Amino acid sequence: MITLGIDIGSLSTKSVLMENDEVVAFDVVLTGGTNRKAAETTFENVLAASGLTRGDVKFVVSTGYGRENLPFADKHVSEITCHGIGMHLRNPDIRTILEIGGQDSKAIRIDDGGRVEQFVMNDKCAAGCGRFLEVTARAMGIGLSELGEASALARNPLRISSTCAVFAETEIVSLVAVGTPVPDIVRAVHDSIAQRAVVLLRQVGISGPVGMSGGVALNSGVVRALEDKLQTSIYIVDNPQVRGAIGAAYIAQRLA
Amino acid sequence: MDFDSIAQQRATQYENMLRLIGRQRAPSEDAAPALAATRMRSVVNCDRIAEAYRADAKVAYVSEQFPTEIVFAAGVLPWNIESMSNMLAQSLDIDQVFRLTQERELSRDICSFLRGPFGMMLAECYPRPDFVLTNDQPCEGLLKTIFMSGKRYGVPTFALHTPNLLDQDALDYLVQQIEIMLTRIAGVFQSDPDPEFLRSSIVNSNRAREYYRKAALLLERHALPGVARELLEIFGMNYFGAAENIDLCKTLYEEAVVLAKAEAPTRPRVMWIGQTPGESDELLRHLGRSVDVLYWAPLWEANLMALDEEQPLRSIAERAIRYHWNAERMERDLDHISDAYQVEGYIIANTWGCRNMMAIGPTFRSLAARKRIKNLTISIDPVDRNNYAFPHIKNRVDAFLETLQ
Numbered sequence: 001m002i003t004l005g006i007d008i009g010s011l012s013t014k015s016v017l018m019e020n021d022e023v024v025a026f027d028v029v030l031t032g033g034t035n036r037k038a039a040e041t042t043f044e045n046v047l048a049a050s051g052l053t054r055g056d057v058k059f060v061v062s063t064g065y066g067r068e069n070l071p072f073a074d075k076h077v078s079e080i081t082c083h084g085i086g087m088h089l090r091n092p093d094i095r096t097i098l099e100i101g102g103q104d105s106k107a108i109r110i111d112d113g114g115r116v117e118q119f120v121m122n123d124k125c126a127a128g129c130g131r132f133l134e135v136t137a138r139a140m141g142i143g144l145s146e147l148g149e150a151s152a153l154a155r156n157p158l159r160i161s162s163t164c165a166v167f168a169e170t171e172i173v174s175l176v177a178v179g180t181p182v183p184d185i186v187r188a189v190h191d192s193i194a195q196r197a198v199v200l201l202r203q204v205g206i207s208g209p210v211g212m213s214g215g216v217a218l219n220s221g222v223v224r225a226l227e228d229k230l231q232t233s234i235y236i237v238d239n240p241q242v243r244g245a246i247g248a249a250y251i252a253q254r255l256a
Numbered sequence: 257m258d259f260d261s262i263a264q265q266r267a268t269q270y271e272n273m274l275r276l277i278g279r280q281r282a283p284s285e286d287a288a289p290a291l292a293a294t295r296m297r298s299v300v301n302c303d304r305i306a307e308a309y310r311a312d313a314k315v316a317y318v319s320e321q322f323p324t325e326i327v328f329a330a331g332v333l334p335w336n337i338e339s340m341s342n343m344l345a346q347s348l349d350i351d352q353v354f355r356l357t358q359e360r361e362l363s364r365d366i367c368s369f370l371r372g373p374f375g376m377m378l379a380e381c382y383p384r385p386d387f388v389l390t391n392d393q394p395c396e397g398l399l400k401t402i403f404m405s406g407k408r409y410g411v412p413t414f415a416l417h418t419p420n421l422l423d424q425d426a427l428d429y430l431v432q433q434i435e436i437m438l439t440r441i442a443g444v445f446q447s448d449p450d451p452e453f454l455r456s457s458i459v460n461s462n463r464a465r466e467y468y469r470k471a472a473l474l475l476e477r478h479a480l481p482g483v484a485r486e487l488l489e490i491f492g493m494n495y496f497g498a499a500e501n502i503d504l505c506k507t508l509y510e511e512a513v514v515l516a517k518a519e520a521p522t523r524p525r526v527m528w529i530g531q532t533p534g535e536s537d538e539l540l541r542h543l544g545r546s547v548d549v550l551y552w553a554p555l556w557e558a559n560l561m562a563l564d565e566e567q568p569l570r571s572i573a574e575r576a577i578r579y580h581w582n583a584e585r586m587e588r589d590l591d592h593i594s595d596a597y598q599v600e601g602y603i604i605a606n607t608w609g610c611r612n613m614m615a616i617g618p619t620f621r622s623l624a625a626r627k628r629i630k631n632l633t634i635s636i637d638p639v640d641r642n643n644y645a646f647p648h649i650k651n652r653v654d655a656f657l658e659t660l661q
């Protein structure tokens with residue numbers, strides 16, 4: 001039986017087609033201004049990639065911020081639940097998950113069946129999320145995907161305040177203006193994100209290895225900063241940006 | 257101030273209040289109150305509001321959880337500055353009131369439970385008090401606000417200092433203070449305290465409390481739609497000592513008995529901990545679709561205890577001490593109530609600017625962890641809509657509800 005999980009995030013929309021608990025195809029598009037349109041596009045993309053039609057899809061679970069705005073979804077589930085399941089499917093030993101998405105970050109503790117036991121999220125501000133990295137890259141005139149490599153070249157430790165993304169941007173612009181090397185600034189931004197994430201993780205309680213999902217897990221600079229602070233290696237799940245959609249597709253398999 | 261000036265001022269204040277009441281918020285889909293007790297409460301509230309603006313009314317501003325029995329014993333109407341502004345904010349657009357506070361440079365970081373009454377006074381909407389009464393629990397900010405209100409109107413302000421620990425010395429000390437306060441209140445009207453008035457106020461309070469307590473106990477074993485909220489409203493209104501409150505609590509109890517017989521299906525129970533938005537608030541309506549929301553404050557042990565009619569001041573003192581935000585006592589109370597009401601989840605609501613809630617939140621979270629009760633901490637502003645919007649927190653609320661399924 002074929003199901004669809006679709007994760008409509010603030011920055012990107014992801015879809016996963018699943019058949020008998022196996023991923024058949026997945027796709028990621030930018031959400032842009034209309035999340036419904038992004039959802040339609042990514043749905044069509046996975047259908048095209050798999051050679052299936054809409055009629056083949058028996059159940060659709062939507063997740064992410066735009067989950068309730070999807071007319072073809074049969075059910076919507078929060079991405080916290082979906083990331084918990086999505087991570088558990090890949091690595092059943094993981095009990096603590098860090099998920100940093102476009103506009104929030106979450107620490108999630110799951111039980112041995114992937115069910116959420118406890119979670120905490122960042123509050124009020126985009127500092128500590130993917131949006132913060134976007135702002136940083138823009139302020140320094142480099143690409144989002146270059147941030148990870150750039151921070152590896154950092155030489156001098158710096159500190160950037162982490163209470164507010166807008167104030168932090170002002171700080172970054174000032175550092176750029178006085179000629180601070182870009183890698184040092186990027187490293188400081190990663191440190192500040194990691195610092196906030198560690199606080200969240202400790203609030204839910206770290207037990208066993210920490211798994212990371214969400215698009216920011218692809219940023220090697222953030223992962224390095226986290227590993228430094230936690231003094232342990234972090235399990236980066238494959239395709240971390242579509243873990244929520246995988247969880248959604250799996251829930252759809254159970255509900256169909 | 258002479259009688260004519262007071263009459264003139266209260267007439268203006270009443271007009272201002274009516275103008276404010278004219279600024280209704282758009283009614284929500286679930287606005288119609290289902291319980292007769294809810295409708296009765298509205299009538300009692302309208303009546304006491306109108307009464308307080310009469311030129312010859314004796315009005316005392318009081319703070320939250322002030323022992324109103326001693327106010328009624330003096331033949332005075334208590335005007336709870338905080339709950340009155342919250343009640344009005346539930347249905348009225350009081351943005352203009354908050355704007356006034358900002359124009360007077362009152363920081364927005366102060367909780368809206370305090371900025372609301374400030375704004376109401378600045379807007380000249382509250383009736384001029386004859387005097388002001390307060391106790392220093394649970395909140396210092398509130399104590400300061402109420403002191404300022406006394407200063408604003410140039411009227412006497414009497415305060416009780418409530419010890420935090422509950423022992424015989426503390427009780428003796430507080431009883432002595434209440435006696436002094438009663439004498440001072442009577443002094444405002446050049447009379448002596450009347451023991452008969454005090455006795456009837458205590459009897460009224462106990463009769464109402466007995467119905468209130470029985471309704472709360474029924475809620476332990478039955479799903480009673482609307483009853484938890486009504487208990488909260490009656491607690492917040494704090495009209496114990498007034499005869500009207502007996503009928504109100506009796507009606508609630510009688511409705512609770514009928515509802516208990518109807519055996520509504522049980523759903524997961526979530527305990528709301530912290531200051532609460534109005535019942536038509538989007539968040540509460542959202543929660544109400546999948547869980548039964550109970551409110552902790554009205555179920556506190558201190559709210560269910562009867563006053564000793566032989567030694568009323570001593571038991572008023574004991575209740576006041578029990579109201580103190582003493583972390584150990586609160587934890588014990590929540591632990592017990594969670595078991596009695598079979599609570600499966602806590603929502604710990606931090607009100608914007610409330611240091612008290614933020615300081616005590618970790619105690620509740622660790623209790624939840626120990627009892628394996630699912631919990632969610634949210635930052636909201638139940639009164640000032642400029643500080644919070646439901647979509648900010650909807651995601652985490654949904655995830656929390658999913659953990660209860």
Ligand code: SF4
Pocket residue numbers: 367368369370394395396397398531607609610611612613
């Ligand atoms: S919300 Fe907090 S700070 Fe404000 S009056 Fe209540 S207890 Fe005090």
